[in-house]
Amino acid sequence: MAKKIQAVKGTREFYPQQMALRNYIYEKVRAAAQAFGYQEWDAPFIETIDLYAAKSGEELVKQQSFTFQDRGGDFVTLRPELTPSLARMIAAKQGELTFPLRWWSFGPFWRYEQPQKGRSREFFQWNIDMLGADTPEADAELIAVGATFLRSVGLSPERALIYVNDRRLMDSQFDALQIPAEKRLDVSNLIDRRAKMESAKWDAYALELGLSQTQLDGLKSMLGDFDLWQKSPELTRLFSALEALGAREYVKFDPNIVRGLLYYTGTVFEAFDVSGSLKRAIFGGGRYDNLLADVGGQPLPAVGFAMGDVVIGIILQEANLLPDFTPSPAQILVTVFDESLRTQSLVLSAELRAAGLRVMVSPELSKLQKQFKFADKMKMKIALVLGPDEAEKGTVVVKNLESGEQVQVAREALVEFLKP
C-alpha cells in the first residue's frame, strides 16, 4: 500500500464543484469591475523578499510569508499581497499611464498562518484600485463597486453591509481628546479589538495603555456616536455620492472601523455579513495616498480594497446562494448500443459538436441502463439512442431526461431539433 501523501497544509483542492464556485466569484468580480470601467491586470506570483520588506507590515513579511531560496541563491517569496507589485509596476510606467487609473486583479496569494474558518494559507483575492484621484467621489466609486458585487451575488443590505469611517475624522477626534500621536496606533488597535473583548476587560486594557478616565469616557462616547460623520466634510460628500450612485443602502458609518494597516490615510471601509456566523470581513480597504511615494514612486493618491475568496464562499454557502452546479458541461449523451454501432455513435457525436453542441459519448460498451444512469448522475439533459432499428430507418431516438419523454427524429433533422 502506497503511503498517503497529503496536500500541503492550508492549500486548497478545487474539485469541480469548488472550481465552479471559484469561477462564479471570478465572473461576478469581473462583471462588477468592468461595469465601472476597471481594467484587468496581474503581477508575478513570486517576488523578491525585498519588495515586501520596504513596505508591508513586519508580521506579514517575517512570519506570514512563504519565503525560500531559489536555485540561484536569491530569496524569493510567494506574494502575500498585491499592493507592492502594483506600486512598482505603476512607478515603472508612471509617465505613460492614463490617470486616473482603474485596475483590478483576481489571483492567488499565500500567507503562512494557522488555517481556520475563513482563513487558509493559499487563497484567491480580488484587488481593485483607483490611482490618481483624491476625491470622496473616487472613494464612493470603489464602495459602489463593492456594493454592486454584493448585490450581484444575491447578498442584500439586510444580509451584508459596508461599514465606513475616515482616519482624518478619527485624528480630529483624537486631537479633541488630547490623545498624543505616539499613542494613536495603540488606541486604533484597541478600537479594532473592542467587539471581540468584554467591556470591563476592554476598559481596563485602555487604562493600561495610559488613557485617563476622561479620555476613555470621551473615546467610548465617540465610538457610540453614529452621527459623527456629519462633522466630516469628506464623509458628507462620500455619502451624498453613494446616494447618487445608488449604493447608499449598503453603507453605514461606524466609528469602530479603523483597520489595522498603517498606510491608510483617509476613508476606510469593511464589508461584513450581518446575520451569519462568520465575524470576518468580506472585503476591506480604504484610501492610501502616501504609499506609492513611500515605495519610491511619484506621489499618487489611491483608493482600493481587497476581497478574499474564502470568506465570501462560506457566506454564500451559509446564505444558500451558491449557484446551481451542473456536473457535466455536456448536455447531450450519445449512447453506444453495441460494437457494430459504436462507430456510428462516434460519427453522430462529431456531427453534433460541429454544430456547436456539447456532447459526450460512452467510451466503453455497457448496458444502456448503465449509460442512462451515468447521464442522470451527470445531470445531462438529453440522451440519444442509436440502435439497430434507428440505424435502419435513418433516425435517432431523442430522450429528454428531465421529462422522460422520447421521440424519434430523422438523422438530417437532428441538429435543428437539438439546437436550443
Added chain:
RNA sequence: GCGGAUAUAGCUCAAUGGCAGAGCGCUUGACUGUGGCUCAAGAUGUUGUGGGUUCGAGCCCCAUUAUCCGCCCCA
C-alpha cells in the same frame, strides 16, 4: 507562537472494557432497447500511527502525527 477539541467503511457518524454497526453512496437483480422512485440481495474496516495497562482495548493511560475550532494578525 498560545489554547481547546477530534481521528472508526468511499462520505456523515454510532458502538457500558466483552461478536465493529447504521444512514447515504457503491455493485447486482426485479426490468435481455432506457436513468430518477420503490423493493430485494451483496461487497467494503490494520478503529490515524507507536507503545502501555488488562484474561480481554475502538473505548483506559502515555507518546506521536494529522485535521478542525479559537486567540494573534489579516482578505
